[in-house]
Amino acid sequence: MAEAAVSGARRPRATGATTRRLLTNRRVVLGGAVLLFFALAAIFAPLLAPRDPVEQDLLLQYVPPVWSDEAEAGYLFGTDNLGRDILSRLIYGARIALFVAVAAAAAAGLLGTVLGLIAGYFGGWIDITISRLVEIWMAFPAVLLSIVLVAVMGTGLHSVVIAIAAIDWTRFCRVVRAETMAQKQQDYVASAVTIGLGRARILWREILPNVVPLLIVLFTLEMGIAVIVEAILSYVNLSLASDFPTWGGMISDGRKYVNQAPWLMILPILCVIALVLALNALGDGLKDALDPAMRR
Amino acid sequence: MTGAPPRDRPILSVRDLHLAIAGRGRHTPILRGASLDIAPSEVHGLVGESGAGKTMIGKAVLGIQPSPARISGGSVLFEGRDVTHLSERERRALMGRGMGLIPQDPMTSLNPAHRIGAQIADVLRLHLGMDRPAAGARALELLNEVHVRAPERVLRQYPHEISGGMRQRVLIAIAFACRPRLIVADEPTTALDVTVQRQVLALIKRMQAQEGASILFVTHDLGVVAKICDRVTVLHGGRVLETGETRRIVEAPEHDYTRALIAATPRHDRPGDLLRPVPEALTARLNAEALAYDAAHGSHG
Numbered sequence: 181m182a183e184a185a186v187s188g189a190r191r192p193r194a195t196g197a198t199t200r201r202l203l204t205n206r207r208v209v210l211g212g213a214v215l216l217f218f219a220l221a222a223i224f225a226p227l228l229a230p231r232d233p234v235e236q237d238l239l240l241q242y243v244p245p246v247w248s249d250e251a252e253a254g255y256l257f258g259t260d261n262l263g264r265d266i267l268s269r270l271i272y273g274a275r276i277a278l279f280v281a282v283a284a285a286a287a288a289g290l291l292g293t294v295l296g297l298i299a300g301y302f303g304g305w306i307d308i309t310i311s312r313l314v315e316i317w318m319a320f321p322a323v324l325l326s327i328v329l330v331a332v333m334g335t336g337l338h339s340v341v342i343a344i345a346a347i348d349w350t351r352f353c354r355v356v357r358a359e360t361m362a363q364k365q366q367d368y369v370a371s372a373v374t375i376g377l378g379r380a381r382i383l384w385r386e387i388l389p390n391v392v393p394l395l396i397v398l399f400t401l402e403m404g405i406a407v408i409v410e411a412i413l414s415y416v417n418l419s420l421a422s423d424f425p426t427w428g429g430m431i432s433d434g435r436k437y438v439n440q441a442p443w444l445m446i447l448p449i450l451c452v453i454a455l456v457l458a459l460n461a462l463g464d465g466l467k468d469a470l471d472p473a474m475r476r
Numbered sequence: 477m478t479g480a481p482p483r484d485r486p487i488l489s490v491r492d493l494h495l496a497i498a499g500r501g502r503h504t505p506i507l508r509g510a511s512l513d514i515a516p517s518e519v520h521g522l523v524g525e526s527g528a529g530k531t532m533i534g535k536a537v538l539g540i541q542p543s544p545a546r547i548s549g550g551s552v553l554f555e556g557r558d559v560t561h562l563s564e565r566e567r568r569a570l571m572g573r574g575m576g577l578i579p580q581d582p583m584t585s586l587n588p589a590h591r592i593g594a595q596i597a598d599v600l601r602l603h604l605g606m607d608r609p610a611a612g613a614r615a616l617e618l619l620n621e622v623h624v625r626a627p628e629r630v631l632r633q634y635p636h637e638i639s640g641g642m643r644q645r646v647l648i649a650i651a652f653a654c655r656p657r658l659i660v661a662d663e664p665t666t667a668l669d670v671t672v673q674r675q676v677l678a679l680i681k682r683m684q685a686q687e688g689a690s691i692l693f694v695t696h697d698l699g700v701v702a703k704i705c706d707r708v709t710v711l712h713g714g715r716v717l718e719t720g721e722t723r724r725i726v727e728a729p730e731h732d733y734t735r736a737l738i739a740a741t742p743r744h745d746r747p748g749d750l751l752r753p754v755p756e757a758l759t760a761r762l763n764a765e766a767l768a769y770d771a772a773h774g775s776h777g
Contacts, residue, residue: 367584374538374579375599375650376571389589
């Protein structure tokens, strides 16, 4: 009975310990901060953006950013070939990028997790069927497949989200399947079976919560991938009409004027890089920080 | 301690149980006609070396197909009802109020993702149909009964926050939660260190006496058996070599193997005495007997 007191003193609360581990992980804090920055920009875009992102001002084309000698007051990052405010377009672009990232990762995660749990838990022909499907799916070149999908469904945000989810559910499925198989071997599952819990209940209530830390990590990394895919699709004009401020579209437009106005291309590229790096760092950091808590 | 052999109708009766791993033309017997009876409120030790088939009997009693092995003959009667061929639904209905399990490894047998309180309450809600507040209150009571210190706090803790001994106490609380009539304890103290072992044994004994449950106590340790069991069955190579009252078995073993097992158990009254392993000649003789048994009972294979 003394041991309870000892262990209690050492680790007062699990949630507290996990939070502390998260907050002392540099990648989690840094990645999280950058993500928060973009998320706030996206959420409060109408309040933050100094101008309408689609409003053209043909008298103010190619205004360079504020650090240049020819900068115009009120145009922090300058304007593009049609005189649209770049800062406003970047802020609204974050909205689209993050919406696609969250929606696509959620859809891919949902599909992949359900199939992965079922394959890993039931095994046998169910596992063989799902696993072969995943392998065949993964044999298609991802970018090509997404372009074909969007081309078939028509452009638009929902098509982009569906295309990304339809391709990347396999990432979730493979990892969740493997983790479910590993969890299934654990004694707590054997105990749950013996105690008399039903299979569906064991899968959802006993195994799934132990897979959640992994899902959080996968979700974060998938968001990064979705940001890039969305940028690629809007670069080739398969996302939203070029009027809409997508980062990929801005890169695509900027490419044409890269000699006169390199910032048109460089600024959205920096945004993509910063957001994707932040998501990857956050995902890796979460992996380290969440692992020991769940695996003891 | 119940002195005499069980007078009442046994609560559990393992009859001539055969179990084997079969596949690809090979047939490896694990249990060779093992039988044992457990009376109501009896603590029955099942002793043997690893590979003797103790755990397999435990699984068969719980109605679980001990994969990859298969039951190839005999029966396991729990309150007169054969549990070897129950459907999953029937087996689940039997758990909780009928039978409970104290698992071997307390470190891994609790779900790391759920709080202790929820894990106890889940069993109560599942088998007794309690609502959430009632189950929570009963979980706290149970933790008190198994002498967990600061039970209110432990209810809210996760398994990794408490020690192995405490976790085993929680698992004992879960096993006794629905007042089962029979508990299978599968080496419940093996994974614990010696000082904690004693406390946990005392706890199991006390809970058993209080609830009046029978226990099938699977172990390789005759020292543990002597402390807790009323009767003992000695198993080797899936055969029952000897069965009887604990005191009689420990003080006047009839079978050479039981004698060898007792000699292999460390004793406080023989300090400095070296542990004597089971003689190889004896093991060889027992293995030969097992093979002879297989030859004579070819029909099971």
